[in-house]
């Protein structure tokens with residue numbers, strides 16, 4: 001499976017977001033990752049569907065919306081209408097996970113599910129047949145620039161094994177603290193999609209850091 005790089009714009013310069021996206025496009029980024037935070041499920045606030053719509057207009061890359069919000073069902077439709085190709089909800093934030101994931105698919109987007117560092121992979125076993133993507137959070141969600149939680153590698157290996165043994169097709173994504181020193185180890189564990197924030201956008205040369213990370217997973 002091709003390995004994909006998904007720069008997270010959480011810590012990008014929003015005074016010129018179209019240019020920042022252009023820089024990662026030039027570096028070979030595959031997706032744009034949008035971190036949606038509500039100040040309730042996570043202790044931080046970001047942006048909503050209006051901004052996702054503007055981001056979609058500024059790029060041809062896949063737009064990947066990660067909803068770190070309570071009660072995501074009420075906003076799923078808005079994020080899909082705004083142009084999200086993937087919509088990922090948190091297992092911890094949803095009561096009827098099977099219903100929510102099917103709703104995303106019925107509305108025409110790819111359905112993703114995410115788990116926090118303290119949630120075991122086994123909590124997802126019953127929905128893995130219907131999801132397009134599983135996001136392993138490798139930091140506690142809410143902020144960019146945190147340290148990678150090493151136990152996430154074991155969770156990725158476990159998920160990779162389950163996928164192979166059950167002949168399933170979902171993508172395995174990792175998010176939080178990914179950088180040039182650990183990305184190869186995470187890739188070897190079986191990860192397909194790498195969300196990277198600060199290690200791309202907090203560098204002087206955004207395109208060069210994108211190229212460097214892409215090379216490490218190619």
Ligand SMILES: O=C(CO)[C@@H](O)[C@H](O)COP(=O)(O)O
Pocket residue numbers: 008010011033035066139140141142143144145146175176177178195196197198199
């Ligand atoms: O969802 C989140 C944080 O909650 C992430 O997308 C981070 O924004 C990734 O940023 P870095 O850890 O790579 O800086």
